[in-house]
Amino acid sequence: MPRILIVEDEDIIRSAVRKLLQHAGYEVADARSVEEAEQNHEPDQFDLIISDLRLPGAAGTELINRAPNTPVLIMTSYASLRSAVDSMKMGAVEYIAKPFDHDEMLAAVENILARQGSGDTDSGSGADSGNRPQESDPANIMFGQCEAMQKVFTLIRKVAPTETTVLIQGESGTGKELAARALHLLSPRASKPLISVNCAAIPESLIESELFGHEKGAFTGAVSARTGLIEAADGGSLFLDEIGELPAEAQARLLRVLQESEIRKVGSTQSRKVNVRMIAATHRNLKAMTRTGEFREDLYYRLNVMQIRIPPLRERQSDILGLAGKFLKRQGEKMGKPNLNLSPEAMRVLERHRWPGNVRELENAIERATILCDGDVITPSLLDLDSEGGDEHIPETLVEGNNEQTPTRDADSANDLSLEDYFQHFVLENQDRMSETELAQKLGISRKSLWERRQRLGIPRKKTSS
Incomplete structure (x- = not known):
């Protein structure tokens, strides 16, 4: 059983991560600081260390030096994202931004331990012969037994080993980031970082600095030089989620990265070469956006070399109950309710619902029902899907307001x-x-x-x- 050490000073987060990993079958120890970790445990004897970046006393990155034989995953808030990128330059194997969901944390842990187990530490050339390809197969990362999802899995397996730029299209909640992770893990770049960026979450005034980095004094508040996220992904993959939200200037800069494989930091006159595999995702119609001038047509054609469309859940009717069962098993084990099952009426409600929020909405509905359920059977009322805005529900405030x-x-x-x-x-x-x-x-x-x-x-x- 893999042993994991959590180093986090916030009690709520430390407890939540510990319980999550214990339910997943890991042996877990924890500490509030680097110093406490060294006093009460032997950090280098663990299979993985998960540490917050900002801790009382020494920073979490100190564990990279103090436990040189153990991979370190850094947790950080979005406000410290650039520091997390710097930590990867120092030797952290991966970073994860708060707030993160359970699947994201478990997937990161599984991938790091799989790489360690196969001896894949430096190069991706000979390590692919171990167990990692099977564990990284899209069918093991995403759930889908319907024909549409099987076609998606086949396409991912074909394009992943290449250097081709990929555009993933799909509605919110369909699993675009999971598809990007599968593309990365099945590629020769799997031992290098996968840097994920939500373009819609970064303020427009900071997007260029975040992606390309900046020099000291490039703008007010730039008190030191910073490495950009594209440079941090050098040798690995860059996943740009919601790329349709990029402002015009950032689009022009990104086009140069795709054409010339080089970046120039904000405030710098010098360019440097980068070796990055680009994966982009959007829920918007980029082709239509090129006609209105919202998105550069030349960038669109550079990105749209290979397109993967993730179907919405309403087009995956045969997968709904399978996904529901998977989420129910996971939530039941997590909350100490292993015998939960869906009533026939609840199953019919799940199959009839249109799922505007897709897989994410289904998972949330199952989690909510698991919390509220007092017995072993989940009924339609516990799913409470109408309150999430199903097809037939229109709030009274709209009708009678x-x-x-x-x-x-x-x-x-x-x-x-x-x-x-x-x-x-x-x-x-x-x-x-x-x-x-x-x-x-x-x-x-x-x-x-x-x-x-x-x-x-x-x-x-x-x-x-x-």
């Missing part, structure tokens, strides 16, 4: 609309005079759900003028 704040349509017209049409119409009509919080309240959803639906439907937020 103030006429000035609701779409001006008669009842017959409203009945002909799908919920997505209704949502889009309402947001576009009211976002000029309502805040995001007010919009979410009127729609009967959370601000997070509002943001996710904006992303899925391609509705940009109204830019506020200062």
Whole structure:
């Protein structure tokens, strides 16, 4: 049984990671600081160390030197992401940004231990003959027994060993990042880092600095030179999620990376060569965006060498119950309810639901039902899918609210609309005079759900003028 040491000063995070790994079958020890880890444990005797970057006393990266024979995975908040990239230059095997989901953490741990077990430490040339190819197969990373997903797996297996740039398309929650991970792990670059970047999550003013790095004094606040995420991925793969959100200047710079395999830091006059395999993903129609000038046509054709489309869950009808069973088993074991099962009525509800949030929505529904279930059987009421905005549910605030704040349509017209049409119409009509919080309240959803639906439907937020 692999032994893992967690070094984290925040009690809640340390406890959550410990329980997650213990439920997954690992032997786990923990400490609040580097010094406590050395006093109470022997860090170099573990198979893996998971450490926060910022700790009281010595930084988490100190463990790279103090336990030279043990791989170190660095955890960090997004605000410290650039420091995490620097830590990989110091020898950390991987970093993971907070907040992370359970699947992301478990996948990172499994991949690191698999590489260690196969003796794959430096080069990817001869290590591929071990167990890693089977463990890294897309069918073991993603679930899918339907014909559409089998075609996706076949395409990933064919394109992964090449250097071809890949564009992954799919709605929010379909598993685009898992597909990118499978592409990386089946490639000759598997022993090098996979750097994942959510382009929509980085402020527009910082995106170029984050991707390409900057020199000291390049702009106000640039007190020292920084390595960019593209440079940090040198030798490995760069996954650009939601690439359709990149601003125009960053698109031009990225095009040069694809054409010339070189980058130039913000504020620098010198370029340097990089060897990076580019994987991009989007839920938006990039081809349509080129016609409106939102996305560079030359960049689109550079990215769209090989396209992989992840089908939405509503097109994977035969996979729904299989995925639900997989999530139910995992959540049941995690929460000490191993005998949970779905009632026949709950199964029918799952199969009928349209799943606008795709696999992520299904997983959330199962987790919620597992928490609420007092016995061993999950019923439709515990799944509570209508509250997530199913096809047939329209919040009363939209139907019976103030006429000035609701779409001006008669009842017959409203009945002909799908919920997505209704949502889009309402947001576009009211976002000029309502805040995001007010919009979410009127729609009967959370601000997070509002943001996710904006992303899925391609509705940009109204830019506020200062």
